[in-house]
Amino acid sequence: MSYDNSQVYRTTPARTGKMMIIMLGICIVGGAIFFSMWDYWISEPAPVVAMMAGGDDHGAAAVHTGATIMSTLSFIESSDFRTLAFNALPGEPDNNPTINMAVGDKVVFDVVNDGKSFHSFGVTLDDEGFGGIIPGSEVATASNPLKPGESGSSEFIAGEDGIYYYICTVPGHREQGMVGKIIVGDASVEEEVMEAVPEPEVMEEVAPEPEVMEEVTAPEPVAYDGPISLPDGSGVPGCEATNECYIPYHVTVSAGEEIIWSNDDTAAHTVTSGSPGAPDGLFDSSLFMAGGTFSVTLDESGDYPYFCMVHPWMTGIVTVN
The missing domain is CATH 2.60.40.420 (Cupredoxins -  blue copper proteins)
Incomplete structure (x- = not known):
């Protein structure tokens, strides 16, 4: 008579379930730690990545040997x-x-x-x-x-x-x-070499025509109808000349109505109540990135001016009826 001496390992469904719960818990905790440090992971490429990309530390690993x-x-x-x-x-x-x-x-x-x-x-x-x-x-x-x-x-x-x-x-x-x-070190800023410029001809001065400046008037308020846009390019001065840093610039809403802003620019912005240099603390989106939104509900009637803390030329108004 012969016997099979090989060992057979078995477990119960209950033990298998416990093991699966433990593994799931490890994955959840590990994922939470990883994503909580997301700013750190994306703050700079790993050295090996930089080397593969042909990067240079440019002094990041330099030794302090001087003053x-x-x-x-x-x-x-x-x-x-x-x-x-x-x-x-x-x-x-x-x-x-x-x-x-x-x-x-x-x-x-x-x-x-x-x-x-x-x-x-x-x-x-x-x-x-x-x-x-x-x-x-x-x-x-x-x-x-x-x-x-x-x-x-x-x-x-x-x-x-x-x-x-x-x-x-x-x-x-x-x-x-x-x-x-x-x-x-020995690096120097290159100076521009200017070619000799002939002496300008003496022209008879003609009094310039007075320039007529077009006065830019604030647009009439419009009823709120969907998100207020922070348009592309609003992070560069110029949009304030036409009151188009927030579009629409001036909206009216009913008390208790939710107002939403959408960042359609490539730069980060804020929606901060008050005027540039003088926020009043009524509402503040903090910094929100491209593609992000911010919303607020105002219950008291009145005018609520607001601006961007990063780009203070950006201003807008909400009127609550």
Whole structure:
């Protein structure tokens, strides 16, 4: 007589069910941790990814072997919010100060938002745009910027000669003037060579015709009929000239009626009650990204002006009847 000595392992449906519940719980907890750190995962590519893409740390891994330079920078804005700068407006002393340093030196940036809009900070080699921010040089981000009065600090060590730029990383703010140079080592700013220009002919002065300016009047209020749009391009000054930063600019609603705003622009915006520089605290969307919406219900009759904290030229009005 022969026997089969191989072992057979069995389990019960109850034990199988418990194991499935444990595995499901692990997946849920792991997923919650992963997505709660989503901003961290997308904040910068992993080093191996950067290498595969042909990227360069541009000093992110540089060693501090030289001097430490302290730089205090303040975000400021002109009264009409069209011109942005660090420390002083164009034409004034200390406007966007240039920083000179050697390879191995470290700059410690202390930045403070002395403006009325939202701002964030970083250093880049790119001579335009708001990308290519060097890890470690950031203070806040475009999606989580410094609010008025807030501050932060960061460091930058350059591993090679070159011209770097410190900028506001909120889209559009660099183009409005928030950019300064960091000159490392022997790098120099190329000066434009101007060709000799012949002396202009002396023309008889003719008194110019007086320019007739067309007065832009605020559009008549319209009954609310669906989401108020934050249109494409509203993150750049100009839409205020035609009152089209929020479309419609002025709506009327009944008390208790829900009002919805839709961000149809590529930049992040806010819908904040009050006037630029003077929010009144009645409602505030906080920063919401492209494709996002915000809604509020107002129960008291009256006029409710509002604006965008990031782009204060954007204004609108809701009238509650």
